[in-house]
Amino acid sequence: MPVLAAPLLDALIDRALDEDLAGGDLTTEACIDASARATAKAVARGPLVACGGAVFLRVFQRLDPEAEGEALVADGARVDTGAVLWTVRGRARALLSGERTALNLAQRMSGIATEARRYADALPAGSGVRITDTRKTTPGLRALERYAVRIGGAHNHRDSLGSAVLIKDNHIVAAGGISTAIARARARAPHTTKVEVEVASLQELDEALAAGADIIMLDNFTLADVKVAAARARRSQHGRPLLEVSGGITLERIPELAAAGVDVISVGALTHSARSADIALDLAL
CATH class of the missing domain: 3.90.1170.20 (Quinolinate phosphoribosyl transferase, N-terminal domain)
Structure with missing residues (x-):
């Protein structure tokens, strides 16, 4: 490595x-x-x-x-x-x-x-959930810090802004809404690129599901809402997207979040607070 x-x-x-x-x-x-x-x-x-x-x-x-x-x-x-x-x-x-x-x-x-x-x-035995880092790294040291994350048994999120489409809250504001942002990303991003969107509520989740997002990031969701989101994603008529949970992640929450039906748990603390x-x-x- x-x-x-x-x-x-x-x-x-x-x-x-x-x-x-x-x-x-x-x-x-x-x-x-x-x-x-x-x-x-x-x-x-x-x-x-x-x-x-x-x-x-x-x-x-x-x-x-x-x-x-x-x-x-x-x-x-x-x-x-x-x-x-x-x-x-x-x-x-x-x-x-x-x-x-x-x-x-x-x-x-x-x-x-x-x-x-x-x-x-902290992941339950046999879990297929991934723990990933974020871009909250020390300027100039990202490659070393991300290597360390992998050595520790976790995974890396997108490496840079050019490596993946991730529509966050301010993109949604600037684009005029989740559906518009996803449609524009689909039209302009390379065909090999998946589209991820961050949502802050179950209402925004429904909009992202209807727009056909490939990956949905649940930002600062409660455990109860994570479970609801996972159930809705499984029933989506547009295909089940990958679910990522982020925001307010602590070590103690890992087992319950991993069991709630998500695929990825992204943890900024792996780098910014280690x-x-x-x-x-x-x-x-």
């Missing part, structure tokens, strides 16, 4: 490194001999799902092309406090200068993978 094409990954890492190193590293350059070499290991300071080993190593290789590393656990592995995740050996200056950037990225990715795993594990994992870098000569 590749993290990102190498040129794109390197560009992302270089931008992150530049935040720390545009003016050099005064402390390291003053204290550490240029020829010194060292080994560093990334250690979990709490239970987590490991993610980002390749990114972690690549940060140091951007500063020291001869740096070498090893992943002691695979991405997706659950580890306990004290587990050594990855090691890297190279010029001591590179390890010290890249430490924060490497940890920032790996901690973020591992934190998201850990949160995604919690949500995926807490970075606690990982430390221990250096030795």
Whole structure:
């Protein structure tokens, strides 16, 4: 499961490194001999799902092309406090200068993978419902964060505005209504593209069903209304659309929503509220 094409990954890492190193590293350059070499290991300071080993190593290789590393656990592995995740050996200056950037990225990715795993594990056994992320990602880090979501056992929603038709509330206002928006999307979008529409009430659901939406997102529906919506979708004369539920999703609601008849549960919290994992870098000569 590749993290990102190498040129794109390197560009992302270089931008992150530049935040720390545009003016050099005064402390390291003053204290550490240029020829010194060292080994560093990334250690979990709490239970987590490991993610980002390749990114972690690549940060140091951007500063020291001869740096070498090893992943002691695979991405997706659950580890306990004290587990050594990855090691890297190279010029001591590179390890010290890249430490924060490497940890920032790996901690973020591992934190998201850990949160995604919690949500995926909350699904009832044998459930075919998908937990997905949203576009509520950190600007510039979407590819890494979405990789972490997959590593955690969840799925990705549309990657960008150009990858799918998703008619939301403001599109409906601007177009003049649900039916009009769906009709225009059908007429102008590629024939290979499904049409999804967000609805905020059972009345809007009925309109979306009548207009033949392929996917209907139930936004901030109560559990009772989700069940009603699922029953209406099953009886629709226009074919049963996929049902997605979104808005106000918490971990505790996953089992009941999965049992209510929906196909997808989209959770912005997988990325926008995930807490970075606690990982430390221990250096030795």
